[in-house]
Amino acid sequence: MNLLYEKFPDSVKLSGKDYPIYTDFKNWLKFFDMLEEPKFSEHEKMLLALRWYQDRIEPEIWEEGIQALIRFAIRGDIPEQSQNKGSSKKILSWSFDAPYIYAAFLSEYHIDLLNATMHWHLFLALFDALPEDTPIKQRMYYRGINIGEIKDKNEKKRIQKIQRSVRIPQEKMNAFEIGNVFG
Secondary structure (H helix, E strand, O other): OOOOOOOOOOEEEEOOEEEEEOOEHHHHHHHHHHHHOOOOOHHHHHHHHHHHEOOOOOHHHHHHHHHHHHHHHHOOOOOHHHHOOOOOOOOOOOOOOHHHHHHHHHHHHOOOOOOOOOEHHHHHHHHHOOOOOOHHHHHHHHHHOOHHHOOOHHHHHHHHHHHHHHOOOOOOOOHHHHHHHOO
């Protein structure tokens, strides 16, 4: 969609019918926090995600409804690689990086996110357009560097030190989750 002249979506289509959803960026930040919450099972996350619909949807279209919410959240189709857990580095945490996101919006756009109301897709467009020298974009850049590709020993040490300082904390895994990692 072209955000310069097209209206942002306020619903998703399920089985040929439009279902209104909540579109404010704060709702979607909470959506991602909920998805990453380890205390919820996959089933509980699915049930909680259905709360992003303004109206109740029937159980027979719940799975379709979840897929539609994810497509809305990422502004498009779900890429194959995201369906394979662990296939890419996590370079952003909406929750952990919140202070840097807040500061970037305030300094670059003069938008106080604590008092703002904004469509999720507009928020993402502004986030994507943040200059590369903002602290949040720098943190993402360093997290994404593949250490194995760096040949210079001193440069590798320097990048590793930076990566440790900007690392996104990982939740401790229980025995069941560890078993799943190793098949």
